[in-house]
Amino acid sequence: MSTATYTVKGMTCGHCVSSVKEEVGGVAGVTAVEVDLASGLLTVDSDGPVDAAEIVAAVEEAGYEVVER
Numbered sequence: 001m002s003t004a005t006y007t008v009k010g011m012t013c014g015h016c017v018s019s020v021k022e023e024v025g026g027v028a029g030v031t032a033v034e035v036d037l038a039s040g041l042l043t044v045d046s047d048g049p050v051d052a053a054e055i056v057a058a059v060e061e062a063g064y065e066v067v068e069r
Helices: 014-025 052-061
Strands: 002-009 030-036 041-046 065-067
Touching: 002 052, 014 030, 014 041, 014 052, 041 052, 052 065
Parallel strands: none
Antiparallel strands: 002 041, 002 065, 030 041
């Protein structure tokens, strides 16, 4: 099992959180997604390594941006 965290910019409400969770949850290998609206923190659990580019693409598909750290 693997866990990765990202910071998402642009979320302002519960609907935003739901959109990000839905898109990221659809990435192959992802087993759980948690999103904290206040901090913008996105935590992704997976059953193995998941390409960060796939997570970023899923967040962008939901209409938001991952802040590069």
